[in-house]
Amino acid sequence: MTFDQLMDRARSLVAEGTRALLGITGPPGAGKTTLAEHLIQTLAPAPPPLIPEQWIAHVPMDGFHLANKELARLGRCDRKGAPDTFDPAGYAALLRRLHEDIDDIVYAPGFERTLEQPIAGTIPVPRSARLIITEGNYLLFHDHGWDRVRPQLNEVWYVDLDTEERVRRLIARHVRFGKEPTAAAAWASGTDECNAVLINSTRSHADLIVPANLMRSLGAPPD
Numbered sequence: 001m002t003f004d005q006l007m008d009r010a011r012s013l014v015a016e017g018t019r020a021l022l023g024i025t026g027p028p029g030a031g032k033t034t035l036a037e038h039l040i041q042t043l044a045p046a047p048p049p050l051i052p053e054q055w056i057a058h059v060p061m062d063g064f065h066l067a068n069k070e071l072a073r074l075g076r077c078d079r080k081g082a083p084d085t086f087d088p089a090g091y092a093a094l095l096r097r098l099h100e101d102i103d104d105i106v107y108a109p110g111f112e113r114t115l116e117q118p119i120a121g122t123i124p125v126p127r128s129a130r131l132i133i134t135e136g137n138y139l140l141f142h143d144h145g146w147d148r149v150r151p152q153l154n155e156v157w158y159v160d161l162d163t164e165e166r167v168r169r170l171i172a173r174h175v176r177f178g179k180e181p182t183a184a185a186a187w188a189s190g191t192d193e194c195n196a197v198l199i200n201s202t203r204s205h206a207d208l209i210v211p212a213n214l215m216r217s218l219g220a221p222p223d
């Protein structure tokens with residue numbers, strides 16, 4: 001499988017000009033955001049025939065993290081990133097609204113990595129957007145209300161990366177965004193690893209597996 005084949009497959013989802021939603025899932029640090037950004041960068045200037053500009057948008061699931069204050073109320077600060085530390089119903093409602101394709105603009109929340117909190121109204125999705133790429137941990141998960149998500153998506157791809165490289169990248173990302181190296185390693189082998197096991201259990205439900213060798217060949221995206 002090549003990156004060009006992934007591009008063609010993503011582009012073909014909007015062949016009729018109807019809005020399509022493509023999901024990308026996989027464990028923490030596997031490269032979901034990286035793949036989405038590469039696809040958007042290369043596809044943005046190359047819309048399908050008869051589709052106008054601004055045809056592609058990126059709406060991460062990460063914007064549906066609960067705020068720290070709510071995690072504290074729930075006693076779940078130390079498990080941030082687990083299935084019950086998001087608002088899956090809110091995410092599914094946003095995806096449904098995008099699918100309905102009736103609003104001139106839909107604002108999606110973003111996740112601010114330094115604050116480690118979501119911020120509403122961060123991502124404007126214009127009506128012209130025909131392909132929405134959404135990515136995150138639990139697109140194929142069933143418990144805690146996540147089963148509402150998959151029906152809103154045309155396809156879901158699962159990103160593979162060998163565990164050693166994935167954990168190395170994950171720790172580097174934690175450090176880049178302010179964790180001490182020891183705390184970063186502990187978080188990666190604790191909370192992140194528990195989540196990775198859950199996410200891995202959804203792998204067989206994916207429409208496509210993006211192989212590790214392809215993921216390794218993609219360069220790191222700009223932060």
Ligand SMILES: Nc1ncnc2c1ncn2[C@@H]1O[C@H](COP(=O)(O)OP(=O)(O)O)[C@@H](O)[C@H]1O
Pocket residue numbers: 026027028029030031032033034035169170172173215216217218219220221
């Ligand atoms: N080719 C690469 N080499 C080194 N680091 C990379 C590469 N591709 C991505 N990364 C980094 O790995 C980390 C994890 O990737 P990311 O796309 O954020 O994963 P996910 O969204 O699945 O958690 C990020 O900090 C990213 O910049």
Ligand SMILES: [Mg+2]
Pocket residue numbers: 032033034
């Ligand atoms: Mg990500």
